Amino acid sequence: MKRRQLRGYDLKQIDGFASLIGVDEAGRGALAGPVVAGAVLVTKEFLESRWAVTRANKVNDSKLLTPAERSELWFEFETLSAQNEIHAHFGVASVEEIEQLNILGATKLAMRRALEGIYPPSAFQQKSEPDLFASPDEVASFQPQVSARILVDGLPLKSFPYPHSGIVKGDARSLCIAMASIIAKVTRDRLMSELEGTFPGYGFAQHKGYGTEEHRDAVLRIGKCTQHREMFLRKLLAQRVDPAQGDFLTEE
Template structure:
């Protein structure tokens, strides 16, 4: 981990704007796991403390696994940090669709915070959040709090998928984390669908109920 952020850093501009408006505990919120064919969707909410040296966080997608793990540990070690994690399982994803499940995971993450008064959320606006919020497209590249949340969510979900790999070792969850790689699709065709697969997602659904063959036209 290289260097630290200060309150004048550009990555804290969204937080500074919120502080200037009178908010004191600004939570960054991000999610991971919308696209995979298996496993939960996970969101994290992070309120970074003021007046302490903050690790140089970055969008989790721009970091290697070891860097994410190191930054995740540094975030959890910050004095006064608040962290909430929300999970939504595959059954609920299939029941309510992935967008609604993602929003539910975000709400659950925020509800775990001890004290927060404003939310910076990655992406598009999210309905039903318990606090006033501001949506930021590519917020994990613009806000330290959102970047921290992206790291926490990613590390948490990756660990969950490694645990699922021990239960279903033939599917390769530890390597692809449930995404629809060629390896994963081949395992689905060979071994079938597990209880941790999202049955509403097309590649899984088509293995459960293959589409009818199209007649040959001459």
């Protein structure tokens, strides 16, 4: 889908709502490091703003942008956020939380933390219907505190505290989801580059924890570190190398 359609998609999705919030993650399939989620709130006024009209065509799924393009957009997002034209936040779930909750549970945790930077879950909670004899004020109290529609990249999430719509391949369809994907990707890339200094030898700054040949070879050669996701490494470690003999070892 062409980039220029992302803004048009969101203009349709925001109809009837005061704002639209896009949510996406980065690092779900990596062998090491945290999973990071981004959340970006936009309004109709922003979608019709000069920036959106002239610059939205530069936004795309973060995986399809170069590091330089992502960094340039990140700087622009920071400026827009400082001017209160958008609201952008990120959330992180650690390797320990990935091991404890599994990757899906940790991804939902990171997304929840990103959304909490914009609104608490309680702002979206409402009862199914008010009492038959409720006063107008009481009826109004049954409405959510905010009028925002949340779009999450992928399928709808079960047991998630925020009402939302799942948009398959949303980072290539929705402007606010694509913006959230850039927030998540740039944040995670920076975190992985910082880990390079603490855990040298794996190439975290280059591959950002994903299962490249360089990364797999490093794990087989020097073993795992505390930033590796053990459940993701089981098959790989079943064929680790014995440094003394150079032979592959198979776990019992």
